[in-house]
Amino acid sequence: MRAQGKNLSIKYFRAPPYSSNISLKRIAFNATFAIGTFGFLLKNLKRGDIVLNNSIPPETVLSASLACGLRRAQWVLDIRDIWPDALTGNGIKHWAFRAYCSAIYKLSPKNRIWKTLYVAKSFQTWMYRNNAAGRETQYLPLGYDAARWKAPPIRQDLKANRKLRIVYIGYLSMQFDLTPIIRSMQAEEALELFVIGGGSRLEYYKSISSKNVHFLGPKAPLEISETLDEVAPDIALMPLAEGAAAYMPNKLFDYIATGLPILVSGSADAAEFVHSNKIGWSVLNEENVLRAFLRKLDRSALIEAKANIAHIRPRYSMQKLYETVWGNLP
Numbered sequence: 001m002r003a004q005g006k007n008l009s010i011k012y013f014r015a016p017p018y019s020s021n022i023s024l025k026r027i028a029f030n031a032t033f034a035i036g037t038f039g040f041l042l043k044n045l046k047r048g049d050i051v052l053n054n055s056i057p058p059e060t061v062l063s064a065s066l067a068c069g070l071r072r073a074q075w076v077l078d079i080r081d082i083w084p085d086a087l088t089g090n091g092i093k094h095w096a097f098r099a100y101c102s103a104i105y106k107l108s109p110k111n112r113i114w115k116t117l118y119v120a121k122s123f124q125t126w127m128y129r130n131n132a133a134g135r136e137t138q139y140l141p142l143g144y145d146a147a148r149w150k151a152p153p154i155r156q157d158l159k160a161n162r163k164l165r166i167v168y169i170g171y172l173s174m175q176f177d178l179t180p181i182i183r184s185m186q187a188e189e190a191l192e193l194f195v196i197g198g199g200s201r202l203e204y205y206k207s208i209s210s211k212n213v214h215f216l217g218p219k220a221p222l223e224i225s226e227t228l229d230e231v232a233p234d235i236a237l238m239p240l241a242e243g244a245a246a247y248m249p250n251k252l253f254d255y256i257a258t259g260l261p262i263l264v265s266g267s268a269d270a271a272e273f274v275h276s277n278k279i280g281w282s283v284l285n286e287e288n289v290l291r292a293f294l295r296k297l298d299r300s301a302l303i304e305a306k307a308n309i310a311h312i313r314p315r316y317s318m319q320k321l322y323e324t325v326w327g328n329l330p
Helices: 024-044 058-071 092-107 123-129 179-184 202-207 221-231 251-258 268-277 287-296 299-316 318-326
Strands: 050-054 074-079 113-118 136-139 164-169 191-196 213-217 235-239 262-265 280-282
Touching: 024 058, 050 058, 058 074, 058 092, 074 123, 113 123, 164 221, 164 251, 179 191, 179 235, 179 287, 191 221, 202 213, 235 251, 251 262, 251 268, 251 299, 262 268, 268 280, 299 318
Parallel strands: 050 074, 074 113, 113 136, 164 191, 164 235, 191 213, 235 262, 262 280
Antiparallel strands: none
């Protein structure tokens, strides 16, 4: 099929469904997909072709490495997530799944890697531990989809008597813990929290919320910008739970697209990015810490952070970032 004027062929493989990331059904799905891709690559690859392969699941890393070796193709490994490091949970099932992932990665011959891309600087540890560094390596942040986000309006309406408005956008799961920020809203008349999204934790969050916490429900991607225009928030919140599965979540770049200063917790990668670009702050995701920070936040600091976000925003669309990849392939 064709997409946006470029030749793009999409191959679909049938695989058994799964409902849990850590399960035998997930392994069956991964294995079926990996076997299908291996057969497809063996049939279609020619010497010198380029294979761009995600680092998860590990079964496809094994199948791609074998196919590239047999067909003498160039292999580009794109490290977007790191298993088993990013897999959370305890118990025998989680231990066994982590051991299984590690074993599959060790089986994958890495000598065909021409180039390695990684989306978070801390992923370099995983890359070198697994001998996954290619002849070239490149840090390539995930970026936001410019088609989903319109340019944010420039607002300077941060009056002294205006409530400070915080927004969270995303699925309500264990990965992002809103409990501390919701509890910190209690008896705080100068603060408001807006939650855009739904999910498994929605009813729990509602049960502990005060009247200055507003749940706006899930929105289609293109509706989110319109909702933000209506709400006019001051800060975007990214509270990763301890041990969460994303070291540098794509949410960070979606938040850059909104033009809002970012308050982050739980991610050293995200905190370093926010601080180095002066686009927000990082704090512990604890009720008292959040309350104290928000009470003392200088509104001139918000204006400065917004200006810095507006300055870097054009660099971090995925369309812009991936131009650097295609331009450097052999």
